Amino acid sequence: MIELDGVTCRYGRSGSEGGNGADGDSDDADGTAATVAVDDVSLRVPDGEFLVAAGANGSGKTTLVRTFNGLVEPDAGTVAVNGTPVDADLVAARSAVGMVFQDPRDQLVAATVGADVAFGPENLGLSHTEIDRRVDEALAAVNMAGRERERVDSLSGGERERVAIAGALAMEPDHLVLDEPFTGLDEPARRSVVDRLRALHREGTSVVVVTHDLRDVAALADRIVGLADGRVAVDAPPEEAVESLPGLDVRVPEGGELRNPAG
Numbered sequence: 001m002i003e004l005d006g007v008t009c010r011y012g013r014s015g016s017e018g019g020n021g022a023d024g025d026s027d028d029a030d031g032t033a034a035t036v037a038v039d040d041v042s043l044r045v046p047d048g049e050f051l052v053a054a055g056a057n058g059s060g061k062t063t064l065v066r067t068f069n070g071l072v073e074p075d076a077g078t079v080a081v082n083g084t085p086v087d088a089d090l091v092a093a094r095s096a097v098g099m100v101f102q103d104p105r106d107q108l109v110a111a112t113v114g115a116d117v118a119f120g121p122e123n124l125g126l127s128h129t130e131i132d133r134r135v136d137e138a139l140a141a142v143n144m145a146g147r148e149r150e151r152v153d154s155l156s157g158g159e160r161e162r163v164a165i166a167g168a169l170a171m172e173p174d175h176l177v178l179d180e181p182f183t184g185l186d187e188p189a190r191r192s193v194v195d196r197l198r199a200l201h202r203e204g205t206s207v208v209v210v211t212h213d214l215r216d217v218a219a220l221a222d223r224i225v226g227l228a229d230g231r232v233a234v235d236a237p238p239e240e241a242v243e244s245l246p247g248l249d250v251r252v253p254e255g256g257e258l259r260n261p262a263g
């Protein structure tokens with residue numbers, strides 16, 4: 001379970017670590033205005049849930065999910081994972097919440113698929129047998145079993161995304177968070193990533209997907225949280241949420257009972 005209470009994150013005060021940490025959204029002493037990226041958000045993400053965090057560019061989605069494992073430290077409010085405050089045990093939070101970043105190139109660190117997926121477990125100091133087991137299972141989960149020896153730079157965008165997901169899965173997190181996982185992927189690649197997410201969720205993995213485009217994931221979600229200007233504007237099951245989301249500049253699936261504001 002991930003629990004946020006009254007979380008506010010700001011960027012822009014000069015001298016604040018990591019760029020966030022201002023005490024207001026007015027001008028600072030040096031004349032630099034602080035940006036309130038996340039504004040007093042309270043949220044529960046139960047185990048097993050497939051949650052989609054949707055919103056326009058700049059609505060605060062990335063900042064919000066980065067508080068889940070301490071990559072961003074809130075200026076106000078608290079974040080707890082499995083009952084423990086993130087700032088009290090950063091290692092526990094990072095183990096419990098696996099993160100797949102927006103561009104898998106930012107995440108892939110080794111030359112080959114197997115070495116890349118093994119990287120995280122190796123840093124945990126696990127035995128070779130345990131590392132091999134995790135790599136095998138993680139690659140199987142993204143439908144890339146037996147491809148350990150392939151070079152990362154020879155993979156397609158969709159395959160790289162799936163290797164990045166496997167790398168996060170090899171850490172055996174309670175929650176898997178993916179930030180805009182479909183950016184830059186062609187249709188078959190998107191479908192293959194969607195299929196993998198569906199299968200992972202079916203097998204019990206908790207998934208959080210950050211997106212401004214719901215076409216791929218609306219049908220998978222248990223719940224959609226829509227952000228606008230750093231605040232939760234919508235928090236509802238998909239059928240209800242898609243009615244309000246177009247007003248937040250979020251692209252929703254076309255056809256059926258769902259509308260697409262872009263026409």
Ligand SMILES: Nc1ncnc2c1ncn2[C@@H]1O[C@H](COP(=O)(O)OP(=O)(O)OP(=O)(O)O)[C@@H](O)[C@H]1O
Pocket residue numbers: 011012018019035036037055056057058059060061062063064212
């Ligand atoms: N490192 C940073 N320094 C200063 N401002 C930032 C930083 N990161 C984000 N912001 C600002 O905070 C606000 C929220 O950004 P964030 O990236 O969390 O939103 P987002 O919804 O994920 O956007 P996108 O879809 O474009 O990634 C935006 O106004 C953005 O410009």
